[in-house]
Every structure is written in structure tokens, then in C-alpha cells.
Amino acid sequence: MGESPEVAVSTVIFALRNEDPRSAEPPTLSLPLVFRTREPFDGRWALPGGPLGDETLQDAARRTLAATTGLEPAYLEQMYTFGDPGRSPDGRRVVSVVYWALVRADEVAHARPQQNVRWLAADDLPTLAFDHNLVVEYALWRLRNKVSYGRIAHALLGETFTLRELREVHEIVRQKRLDPANFRRQVEADGAVVPTSEMRTGGAHRPARLYRYNTEVEPVDLGPIAQPTRSDT
Amino acid sequence: MGESPEVAVSTVIFALRNEDPRSAEPPTLSLPLVFRTREPFDGRWALPGGPLGDETLQDAARRTLAATTGLEPAYLEQMYTFGDPGRSPDGRRVVSVVYWALVRADEVAHARPQQNVRWLAADDLPTLAFDHNLVVEYALWRLRNKVSYGRIAHALLGETFTLRELREVHEIVRQKRLDPANFRRQVEADGAVVPTSEMRTGGAHRPARLYRYNTEVEPVDLGPIAQPTRSDT
DNA sequence: CCAAAAGTGTTTCAGCTACACCCATGA
DNA sequence: TCATGGGTGTAGCTGAAACACTTTTGG
Structure with a gap:
């Protein structure tokens, strides 16, 4: 001992x-x-x-x-x-x-x-x-x-991001293709992310709205442990 | 250090x-x-x-x-x-x-x-x-x-048990009533439990079949850690 | 105009929920 | 025969999946 x-x-x-x-x-x-x-x-x-x-x-x-x-x-x-x-x-x-x-x-x-x-x-x-x-x-x-x-994929991106970028994170991590339309609806539904007023242009296509992580919601359910501080024996 | x-x-x-x-x-x-x-x-x-x-x-x-x-x-x-x-x-x-x-x-x-x-x-x-x-x-x-x-509720019961007993465990732990009919179907569907040939009699009602935990399936998905043995630093 | 990605609408299907109903037993 | 829980059937709702379709940009 x-x-x-x-x-x-x-x-x-x-x-x-x-x-x-x-x-x-x-x-x-x-x-x-x-x-x-x-x-x-x-x-x-x-x-x-x-x-x-x-x-x-x-x-x-x-x-x-x-x-x-x-x-x-x-x-x-x-x-x-x-x-x-x-x-x-x-x-x-x-x-x-x-x-x-x-x-x-x-x-x-x-x-x-x-x-x-x-x-x-x-x-x-x-x-x-x-x-x-x-x-x-x-x-x-x-x-x-x-x-x-959970709602942590944004932690692999920057401050703002398009839904395409967020979907790409999911696709890489989860190793499968996701339907853009359904992905958009799911992400919008659970409120993990909020639209900004900016757009990202540059590609040869319609500009994409930039989103930001919604700090109002918990990132993921961690249970009763927010910041564990004390314990013993 | x-x-x-x-x-x-x-x-x-x-x-x-x-x-x-x-x-x-x-x-x-x-x-x-x-x-x-x-x-x-x-x-x-x-x-x-x-x-x-x-x-x-x-x-x-x-x-x-x-x-x-x-x-x-x-x-x-x-x-x-x-x-x-x-x-x-x-x-x-x-x-x-x-x-x-x-x-x-x-x-x-x-x-x-x-x-x-x-x-x-x-x-x-x-x-x-x-x-x-x-x-x-x-x-x-x-x-x-x-x-x-997961599939661990049986670990709070004995070797064999009726579906009513298993449901009671769920109801106590999860703190809500569960529909007996739907509970039966869910439990049967995921194969966590297998029927025995015995019945439990005694109550003033139709006897209930006894079930046993199905050792063929994993109790719950623990990820790649089966029995962690070695690591360092 | 064309290609490409953004974004919307809609149909279909699977699974869950609620609940009606029959079955088998003890008293 | 009645009360009680065992067990089955089924209609309806909800959400995910698949996919057709419109919009807006660069070239």
C-alpha cells in the first residue's frame, strides 16, 4: 500500500x-x-x-x-x-x-x-x-x-462554417455519405447551430450561408459532471 | 513529480x-x-x-x-x-x-x-x-x-425471470411506466433474452414464461475495450 | 447557357405508442 | 364467474431516408 x-x-x-x-x-x-x-x-x-x-x-x-x-x-x-x-x-x-x-x-x-x-x-x-x-x-x-x-463536430472547424463543411466533418468521422437535404434539416432541428448574416462565396455555385455554434445549448450530455472537482477513497 | x-x-x-x-x-x-x-x-x-x-x-x-x-x-x-x-x-x-x-x-x-x-x-x-x-x-x-x-437490466435480477420482472426493473430504474405489450416486443426483438420452457405460477392469473439472459449477444457496446490490460504514460 | 452546389418539397417506410382484445389461472 | 396479469393484434403518429426539384452563383 x-x-x-x-x-x-x-x-x-x-x-x-x-x-x-x-x-x-x-x-x-x-x-x-x-x-x-x-x-x-x-x-x-x-x-x-x-x-x-x-x-x-x-x-x-x-x-x-x-x-x-x-x-x-x-x-x-x-x-x-x-x-x-x-x-x-x-x-x-x-x-x-x-x-x-x-x-x-x-x-x-x-x-x-x-x-x-x-x-x-x-x-x-x-x-x-x-x-x-x-x-x-x-x-x-x-x-x-x-x-x-452529440453536438461536437463544430469543434473540428473554425469559428464559422457552412453546412457543407459541417456535413463533411460528419462524413469523414462517421465514414459514410450523408444526404445534404436531410443533414440540413437535422442540424437545424436540434438547434446546435445558428445562422449568421454572412455568406461564403467563391465557388462556381450559389453562395452558402455561414453558421456559428449555438452557445445556448449544451455541447453534449455529460451527465451530472460539469467540472468535477472533489472526491476521495 | x-x-x-x-x-x-x-x-x-x-x-x-x-x-x-x-x-x-x-x-x-x-x-x-x-x-x-x-x-x-x-x-x-x-x-x-x-x-x-x-x-x-x-x-x-x-x-x-x-x-x-x-x-x-x-x-x-x-x-x-x-x-x-x-x-x-x-x-x-x-x-x-x-x-x-x-x-x-x-x-x-x-x-x-x-x-x-x-x-x-x-x-x-x-x-x-x-x-x-x-x-x-x-x-x-x-x-x-x-x-x-443497453442490455444490462437482467443483472439486477436472478438467473431466470419473467418479462414482468424485467419490465419492473426498467420501470424502477428509468422512473416511468412502460407498456407491457410494447416492452415485450422490444425485448424479444433485440434478442437480449431467450425463453426457457419453464413457467412461473402462483399468482391468480395465467402463468408467465421464464426467460434467461442470452449469452450469445454482447451485454452492451463497450467499444474496443474488452478487458483493458496494458497502457502507459 | 452550363455546371455545381445551395436549399426546399414530398413520398415512402419503419418503428414506436396507445389501446383494444383474448387467454389462463387462483380464489 | 370474476379479477388479474399474460400475451397478441392493430391503427395511427412521427421521424428518417430517398430523391425530385428550384435557386443562385462562376465560368
Whole structure:
């Protein structure tokens, strides 16, 4: 009992990125990974993270996110805690609290690139350090669920966006085509989004109205936990 | 960083209990709580739990469950990790991994009562130690969700049960009346339950068929995490 | 004018809800 | 035979899906 395990916090960070900004290709769902330069798992990619400091668990997640990307998350939620003994090959006992986050596409564009950090496509990862492949799988599953039932897709876009852009986010994350007409009606119906007076022109077609996220409604039902603060034993 | 916090595991344990077995009253959703006899929160009720030993997080939850009730859970799932600094009044930093569990009504009946442990109604709790009221609120919310969308209600019953009994569980947990005819069809449709050849007689009415949980189907979609084993940093 | 995407209207279908009705048993 | 819950049938409503159609721009 005196042998208290270490506590660490890791974060699965999702963003939509354009490999080639000039092409018309749709963006790719990607996440930043850190290249390990020491054992265990020397030479493999791993999730951003580190030991818990004198801070909130959520602040620790925010801190590792900032350290690897220089960015603020548009959405951040606790996901799962991994803590089985004997999982680290060197025998240390580490309990890892894993968060997952969304960052805006426009912010990713002018994020300063860090040493030993690279963005990789979420659905085409190499073998990662520890069991981080499983962790990312789980985060992807949660993301797909929340995007389907919740109101968080906008967190992958900028301040304003067209319904086409919002639909594209859904299509990429949920991996299926959506009917533009029905998508429009569903989004308008649940009030997650409000129209602005601006339009986006430029394409060889009718201009599209720009929308903004409706801050009046809750992003997604998180249950009674708004900002968890105290607990014990 | 060298100041590693303690890690503890707590469990919110739900069961249906009859206050008075002779009455025809429907059972009550209750949970076992432990009476604290020392600071902090001396004299208040708290969730069962304790420090993490040399074991799986889930095993630690199972152990505290057994210690307070002498029972095995029919369902056990990780819920949330609380770890903000300054939450314990005595200044110690404790990260608490909270699980929630369901135990069968028939097992609760012949569970040996423990010293300093009492079952209280989930929707009528006193002020608990730490922020355990909030934790129970959240667990209740998760329970209601999973019972509505998942296939776990049977975990509050015995090995076999009538559809009326299963419906009663739903009605108690979800706090609303359900149409018997429609409930039957929904339950039969999703295949969570299979009919046995036995009937339950005794009432002044037509005998009811006994059903059994269908082990062929997953209890609820847990995502890619079946039995999480390894992770780090 | 044409292509393309924005945006609207409408039909169809599946699933849920409400509720009427018959069945089998104990008293 | 009556009361009670077990169990079946079915009409109606609602929301999602599919898709035809009109609108507005750039080229």
C-alpha cells in the first residue's frame, strides 16, 4: 500500500488536416504523436502525455496538449483510466488517465511544429508504444459516437462554417455519405447551430450561408459532471 | 513529480432491495455505504473503496465490493477518475478511480451483513463524505442510460425471470411506466433474452414464461475495450 | 447557357405508442 | 364467474431516408 503507483495523463488529440492544401482532397482525421527516444519502446510513436503535476487532471491533459501542439482544445473529455500492473515492460507501475480532445482545423494550420512530434492519419497508424493502438481505437469509437449523437463536430472547424463543411466533418468521422437535404434539416432541428448574416462565396455555385455554434445549448450530455472537482477513497 | 499521489478505487454498487419482503411493494434501487469512524468526514457515509493494491483496477473494485457485501458483481464497469488537488480536507492528494456495479437481487438476500455497512435508497441519500453525492448522481445517470439503451437490466435480477420482472426493473430504474405489450416486443426483438420452457405460477392469473439472459449477444457496446490490460504514460 | 452546389418539397417506410382484445389461472 | 396479469393484434403518429426539384452563383 505504501508502494503508490505513478500517475500519468495522456491525451488523444484529433484534428482534420489537409496533407496538401492546394489539392481539393478532403482533409484527414489525424492525431499528433511523440517519437520516443528511450526505452521502453525506443523508436516508436506514442501518445502525448506525462506525469501528473500539482494540477487538475484536466489541466494536465491541457498542458500536454499545449506542449505537443501549442494549441488549446475546442473540446476535452476524460476517456478511460488504464492501470493494470505489469503493463510497462520495465516493471514500473503507472496508472494512466487518458483524455481525448478536438482542436480546430484553422488553429492546426498555424501551430508551430515541434521536435519529435508528427501528425499521423488516425485510421492508418503504425504499431505504437505500449497499448496506444488500443487506446486510439477506443478514442475513435467515442468520437464517432459523440459526433453522431452529440453536438461536437463544430469543434473540428473554425469559428464559422457552412453546412457543407459541417456535413463533411460528419462524413469523414462517421465514414459514410450523408444526404445534404436531410443533414440540413437535422442540424437545424436540434438547434446546435445558428445562422449568421454572412455568406461564403467563391465557388462556381450559389453562395452558402455561414453558421456559428449555438452557445445556448449544451455541447453534449455529460451527465451530472460539469467540472468535477472533489472526491476521495 | 516525485510527489506521486495515492491511487484509490471506489465502487458504486446498485441492487434492488425489498425493505419489507412480506409487503407487495416494489423493490427499491439501493447501494451499500460505509460509515466513517475517523477524519476526514468522521460520522458520514461514504462509498466502499480503498487504496489500490498489486492488482488490476477492476480487481480492486471487485475486492472492495466483496469486502463490503460479500458478493460478486453481475456487471462491473469503470466510470470516471477523480483526481483534483485539494479535494481531501486533510491535504493529501488522492486520485480515485470509480467503478459502478450491479448485483443480483437474489444474491443480496443472503449476503452477510457487515459492520458499519448499510444499504440506502439511491434516490434519497443523506449528505455523504467527500463529493460522493455527485459521484452517485453520475453513476445513476449512467445506469439509466445503459438500462435504456443497453442490455444490462437482467443483472439486477436472478438467473431466470419473467418479462414482468424485467419490465419492473426498467420501470424502477428509468422512473416511468412502460407498456407491457410494447416492452415485450422490444425485448424479444433485440434478442437480449431467450425463453426457457419453464413457467412461473402462483399468482391468480395465467402463468408467465421464464426467460434467461442470452449469452450469445454482447451485454452492451463497450467499444474496443474488452478487458483493458496494458497502457502507459 | 452550363455546371455545381445551395436549399426546399414530398413520398415512402419503419418503428414506436396507445389501446383494444383474448387467454389462463387462483380464489 | 370474476379479477388479474399474460400475451397478441392493430391503427395511427412521427421521424428518417430517398430523391425530385428550384435557386443562385462562376465560368
